[in-house]
Amino acid sequence: MEFLKKEVVIIGGGAAGMNAALNLGTRDCMVIETPGSNSVFSPWNLMLKEKDIQKQEMLAAGNNMNDQDLVDTLLNGIEEAVQNLEKMKVKLRPSNLGVIPDYPNPGKAVRDIYMQRLEEKGHQILGGRVVEFFMNDGRIVGVGAETTSGKRIEVLCNFLIIASGGLTGLFEYHTGSPQVDGSVLALGLRSGLLLRDLEFTMFHPFLIVDKRFPRCLVSGDILTKMNYQDEDGNEFLSRKITKALRENRHHYVFPQMTREFYAQSLKGKIFGHIDASDKWFDEFKNQNEFGRIFKRFTKDEAGKIQLHPAAHFSIGGLAIDNRARTNHSNVYAAGEASAGLHGSNRIGGLAVLEALIFGKIAAQSINGSGNARAPLCRGCDSVKLRSPSAELKSLVWENLGPVKNKEGLEKIMNFLDNKEKISASEELIKVIAKTCLLRRESIGAFCREDLPVKKNSKSSYIEKSKITFR
Ligand SMILES: Cc1cc2nc3c(=O)[nH]c(=O)nc-3n(C[C@H](O)[C@H](O)[C@H](O)COP(=O)(O)OP(=O)(O)OC[C@H]3O[C@@H](n4cnc5c(N)ncnc54)[C@H](O)[C@@H]3O)c2cc1C
Structure with missing residues (x-):
């Protein structure tokens, strides 16, 4: 067992954790992350829009249940967040929403760029799972983790940044990493951290569960070229949803569409039967960001693809303010682990930006926190997982x-x-x-x-x- 003391511990190495680490003033920091983040699965499509319009859309989607301070903080931070990616030499190209990193596997490519920067900065990144919080006098003063090499470590810290993602991995079907399972939120609940809106999870109908292909989310044009059938070849969607999918307008009926797919999934299997010309399919494979999933297959070989709805994004999490502070003075949260920004629902293209912006803010809050420290001490209580x-x-x-x-x-x-x-x-x-x-x-x-x-x-x-x- 190894015992360490660090100024800052960051749990999670996705967009939020990486950007927090990069922006910390101190090098006395340890990032602990279970390998596999949703930031690596994600294509990083970043929404860029006129601020007022974006705000209206966020509040409309969230039924005005959004924390308006968080909304304003996000919107005021978008331009700088994109500029910072460009300064790090992340190649961006225009996308349907705004911009997207221009790599075959964007999430992985951006992570590699971050990892190099963090190494240059001298930050320690430890592969492992945080399984315990150490408590002293009602405050979290450290974490216990099992490393990927099977060792046990205990790290006491003055400040903790929780960037451990959401809780979609708690569901049998999810579009991201199984490691993103709300484990740190569970520790937070027992430690007295304030959580909010946990009953709001965003689901997605199109997880590929067909063993011939990678288990991943599929989106975009291919959805307009499929007939959705049960295992006996019967179509099960309502006419409204069938039409919306064909016309690529399904984003406007997303909740109803998800519910129809979910109802079918509880009864039996779901297949998407490709209904397109060979020429269209070949072009799709070469030009579309989801085309690479089907690269080794002709249209007829791909045939019908087994799909399943899945949990996609956690709207709820740790309650934070616009400085990424939780209700514990030495604990900060950012990204999908945090909550309040999206109200009752989120619009696409803002989750990675949220992680980047609030990750940086958490680091800046610690940089400017002077001597508001938690005592480093052993002999404390613990909350286990x-x-x-x-x-x-x-x-x-x-x-x-x-x-x-x-x-x-x-x-x-x-x-x-x-x-x-x-x-x-x-x-x-x-x-x-x-x-x-x-x-x-x-x-x-x-x-x-x-x-x-x-x-x-x-x-x-x-x-x-x-x-x-x-
Ligand atoms: C398939 C897919 C596509 C998406 N597409 C987009 C998109 O185009 N645009 C967009 O804006 N958003 C998109 N999103 C959402 C977005 O990617 C995520 O919300 C965002 O990346 C979350 O970043 P994060 O840093 O908060 O968490 P994550 O990237 O999930 O990182 C959390 C990290 O914490 C680690 N962790 C969890 N528990 C522990 C523990 N106990 N101990 C140690 N480590 C732990 C996890 O292993 C993980 O490494 C997509 C998500 C998915 C799954």
Whole structure:
């Protein structure tokens, strides 16, 4: 067992963690990350729009439940965030939303550029999983981790930045890394960190689960060229959604489309049958960012592709202010681990920017924090983690998926109530289910088939398992 003291520990090495590390004044920092981040899976499509229009769109999507300070901070930071990428020599090209890194695998390419910079800066990046928080007098004063080489380390720190991503890996089906499983949010819940809006998860209908291809999200033009069928070849989508998909207008009916795919997935398999000319398919393979998935296949060989809806983005997480501060004075959060920016739903193309901008702000807050330090000390209490079982993840998918109802939520509560001892991750799932039971309306990305759809509501907050709406 190794024991260390560091000024700053950052959990997570995605866009938020990397940008936080790069902008820290001190070199006395350790980044601990379980390899595999959603930032590597992501194409990094970055939305650029006129500020006022972007704000209106964010507030409309989020049903005005967004924290407006966070919205303004994000919008004021976009130009600089893109300039900083350019200064780091990240090649960008125009995209349908704004700009996108110009590489075959953008997330991986940008990460390589960051890693080189961080190495030059002398930052230590440790492969490992944080499984424990050390507490002293109600404050988090360090973390315990299992390294990828099987060692156990304990690191005491003055400041902690939580950049561990969202909680989509808690679901049996998700479009990102299984490591992004809300484990640090679970530790945070038990340590008294304030969490919010955890019942809001964004789902996506098009995860490829066909073993011939990589298990990844597919989007863009190919969706307009498929007939969606069950295993007997019957089409199952409503006419409205079929038409929207054909006309590439499905973004406007995304929630209904996701619900129709989810309903089918609970009954049986889903296949996307390619309905396009050979010429179109060949061009798509060579020119489209998703074309490389099908590179080794002719159109007829690809034929019908098995798809499944999946959890895509966590809207909820740790409550932060516009300096990335949590309710603990030495703990900061950024990126998908944090919450408040998107209200009840998010529009595409802002998640990576959120991670970059608030990652940098977390670092700047620490740089300017003077002597507001937590005492470095041992002999403290600890909060430990155990991953949820495959059985629980499948229950989470079936009962906390795109469409929920009272019966399913009670089922998951009963399952957890019947356990003799409940782990931190299980407690996180339980408070999410409980919040879903307490919410009185379907809104934004939250859908309960037994509740009416409303256009305004309050955010949910969880502190030490106490749930409030405000
Ligand atoms: C397929 C896909 C496509 C996307 N496309 C876009 C897009 O085009 N544009 C856009 O803006 N957004 C997109 N997103 C969303 C965006 O990529 C993410 O929201 C963003 O990258 C999150 O960055 P992050 O740094 O907050 O977290 P992540 O990149 O998820 O990094 C979190 C890190 O923390 C680590 N971690 C978790 N728990 C622990 C632990 N206990 N101990 C140690 N480490 C831990 C994880 O392993 C991971 O390395 C996409 C997401 C996916 C999955």
